[in-house]
Amino acid sequence: MIRLDELTKIFDTPSGQVVASDRVDMEVPEGEICVLLGPSGCGKTTTMKMVNRLIEPTSGKIFIGDTDVTKQNPIELRRTIGYVIQQIGLFPNKTIEDNICAVPDLLGWDRKKSRARAAELLEMVALDPGTFLKRYPKELSGGQQQRVGVIRALAADPPVMLMDEPFGAIDPINREVIQDEFLRMQGDFKKTIMFVSHDIDEAVKMANRIAIFDAGKLIQYDAPDDLLAHPKNSFIADFVGGDRTLKRLRLITVGDAMMSDPPTVRAEDTLADAAAKMEEHGHISIVMVGPKGRARGIVYLSDARGAKGRVGENHKKLPASINAREDLRTAVSMMFTHDETSLAVVDDDGFYKGYVTQRGITHLLGATYRDA
Amino acid sequence: MARNPHTAALDDLEADNVADGPPVGTLKAGVNRMAGATRTLAALAEGKAATAWRWVLLALVFAAGAWAWASGLLPSMYDLREDIVYLLDQHVRLVLISGGLAILVGIPLGVWLSRPSMRRYAEYLIQVLNIGTTIPTLAILALSMSILGIGTLPAIFGLFVATLLPIVRNAYAGCQSVPPHLIESATGMGMTPMQILMRVEIPNALFVIFAGVRTALAINVGTVPLAFLIGGGGLGELIFQGIALNDFAMMLAGAIPTALLAILVDFLLAQSQFWLIPRGVNPLR
Ligand SMILES: Nc1ncnc2c1ncn2[C@@H]1O[C@H](COP(=O)(O)OP(=O)(O)OP(=O)(O)O)[C@@H](O)[C@H]1O
Numbered sequence A: 001m002i003r004l005d006e007l008t009k010i011f012d013t014p015s016g017q018v019v020a021s022d023r024v025d026m027e028v029p030e031g032e033i034c035v036l037l038g039p040s041g042c043g044k045t046t047t048m049k050m051v052n053r054l055i056e057p058t059s060g061k062i063f064i065g066d067t068d069v070t071k072q073n074p075i076e077l078r079r080t081i082g083y084v085i086q087q088i089g090l091f092p093n094k095t096i097e098d099n100i101c102a103v104p105d106l107l108g109w110d111r112k113k114s115r116a117r118a119a120e121l122l123e124m125v126a127l128d129p130g131t132f133l134k135r136y137p138k139e140l141s142g143g144q145q146q147r148v149g150v151i152r153a154l155a156a157d158p159p160v161m162l163m164d165e166p167f168g169a170i171d172p173i174n175r176e177v178i179q180d181e182f183l184r185m186q187g188d189f190k191k192t193i194m195f196v197s198h199d200i201d202e203a204v205k206m207a208n209r210i211a212i213f214d215a216g217k218l219i220q221y222d223a224p225d226d227l228l229a230h231p232k233n234s235f236i237a238d239f240v241g242g243d244r245t246l247k248r249l250r251l252i253t254v255g256d257a258m259m260s261d262p263p264t265v266r267a268e269d270t271l272a273d274a275a276a277k278m279e280e281h282g283h284i285s286i287v288m289v290g291p292k293g294r295a296r297g298i299v300y301l302s303d304a305r306g307a308k309g310r311v312g313e314n315h316k317k318l319p320a321s322i323n324a325r326e327d328l329r330t331a332v333s334m335m336f337t338h339d340e341t342s343l344a345v346v347d348d349d350g351f352y353k354g355y356v357t358q359r360g361i362t363h364l365l366g367a368t369y370r371d372a
Numbered sequence B: 001m002a003r004n005p006h007t008a009a010l011d012d013l014e015a016d017n018v019a020d021g022p023p024v025g026t027l028k029a030g031v032n033r034m035a036g037a038t039r040t041l042a043a044l045a046e047g048k049a050a051t052a053w054r055w056v057l058l059a060l061v062f063a064a065g066a067w068a069w070a071s072g073l074l075p076s077m078y079d080l081r082e083d084i085v086y087l088l089d090q091h092v093r094l095v096l097i098s099g100g101l102a103i104l105v106g107i108p109l110g111v112w113l114s115r116p117s118m119r120r121y122a123e124y125l126i127q128v129l130n131i132g133t134t135i136p137t138l139a140i141l142a143l144s145m146s147i148l149g150i151g152t153l154p155a156i157f158g159l160f161v162a163t164l165l166p167i168v169r170n171a172y173a174g175c176q177s178v179p180p181h182l183i184e185s186a187t188g189m190g191m192t193p194m195q196i197l198m199r200v201e202i203p204n205a206l207f208v209i210f211a212g213v214r215t216a217l218a219i220n221v222g223t224v225p226l227a228f229l230i231g232g233g234g235l236g237e238l239i240f241q242g243i244a245l246n247d248f249a250m251m252l253a254g255a256i257p258t259a260l261l262a263i264l265v266d267f268l269l270a271q272s273q274f275w276l277i278p279r280g281v282n283p284l285r
């Protein structure tokens, strides 16, 4: 847990005082990622650097767990905090192995143990230890260096990490990949992370909570969905963007939005039965499932009404189905692609679990506004 | 000083060496060179050119030797062998003592100037040093003599001062050139200032520091023959007396070993620069 208590930093500059952090109060719960967000110069970096005392606060307190870090020896403190910066800062004179082991070496870890850990961490970010351990930073691509920068910060297994725009210098496609990789590792490691970003999409993706700053002040500190649904004022609304409701689509999984226990038909059922079932539920189509419950095809009401024969001979191919773990953004995109207003939802093994509809999604997104 | 062909060759050699390391004014360029791969290639090409020059020089020396043999110069030089050995010994001592002291003092001094606590004074001091390097080495020797009199001590002191300047300047510039984000990331992971200096700053400045040493020793080796003029001894004795007596053999007996020594010193330094500096911060490999 990281807790900031009335944290303030005032820089004295030749042109007067600059209040970089203005009585910031916030808490990052154990094992969560908090993204600090805001326009350039709003004090994100300053606020973060006070946590590992690269910048000394003017006033206020910082707690990690129960310890007041302003009373701790800064050198020892920093060795317990992983630190990643946008420029990465790998040491060009050291091999990748020695770079990753920098903090373990400072802590006097057994060499064998730290070197084994370096290889293990490299594998976690899909870099082959045999190839990369003995290389120098200049022999790596930018994305590879960035990955090494992140695992170097993780090497001594610090409970807390500070990351200042760690993926800011990477191209958008690679950035997505590294973000996913990092989220997967975070799923295992459960570090308490303060993460500076200027990219709202990155924040929505990475954060358990987002803190938005303006001119040194913490304006709003909320879970991404709350922030997008209920921006506190016009500054936040402008900052998160006019398409903020669309951004929320990313945060909700298909599984959360789907109607479960859907009506189904089997191949041996008659079309008349199928039409009756659809009319009973008020649907315009119904999914045909196999003997074990896998989605196999679809029957439309327009085709089934008044027709003779069995579903097995008269169904159509399922235009699209979506995994329950995907987010709603993908679902909506898929609906637009296939010109459908509903999608069959399946699990990893292809079993039919339910369906999502455009109406259902708009209703769900709208619910939070109606409650407010 | 008489510009006879042999001292002129020495001057050329010196100029060549100076261009080889990041020189006085273009140190920044040398530093930048460390960054880009294309620039590394440029540096390599430059290194090749320097090597080519060395071969040309060697060939010239060889041709001169052949000619000397034919004209009977070599036998008369051979008669001077005892003087040559004695003076060469003195000569090498002058190089080792003055150069060694300059390295021992210059590097720590340069590194110390680069500390944040010295920031306010460092730039002024470096300006003074820059002016210092424009003073011809012969003038430095003369000044040294005017303070310390005649003999080995003023010679060593003068050589030391002339050698010191490029070393200090490069050590300072090398440390300054270490990117601030490296220091930030080292600080952020919990290194002490001393650890940052030893594990991050010096290793990353090493190439530039080494280039300074190379430049400095080239100046040193090129200046040592002048030490004779203030009573410091060395092979300059043969050269200058040869000139004075119009004794071509004697002059060459001093000039040839001096030239060979210069080539040898630069060769050794180039090799150690290549092999001692880790691959990650060595633009030559
Ligand atoms: N060392 C310093 N001395 C004086 N002013 C400073 C110093 N560091 C930061 N500031 C000022 O404090 C304010 C906040 O800076 P900070 O670096 O925290 O911004 P930021 O939110 O990280 O911005 P960015 O997104 O551009 O990185 C800025 O106005 C900046 O000019």
Ligand SMILES: [Mg+2]
Residues within 6 Å of the ligand: A044, A045, A046, A164, A196
């Ligand atoms: Mg910043």
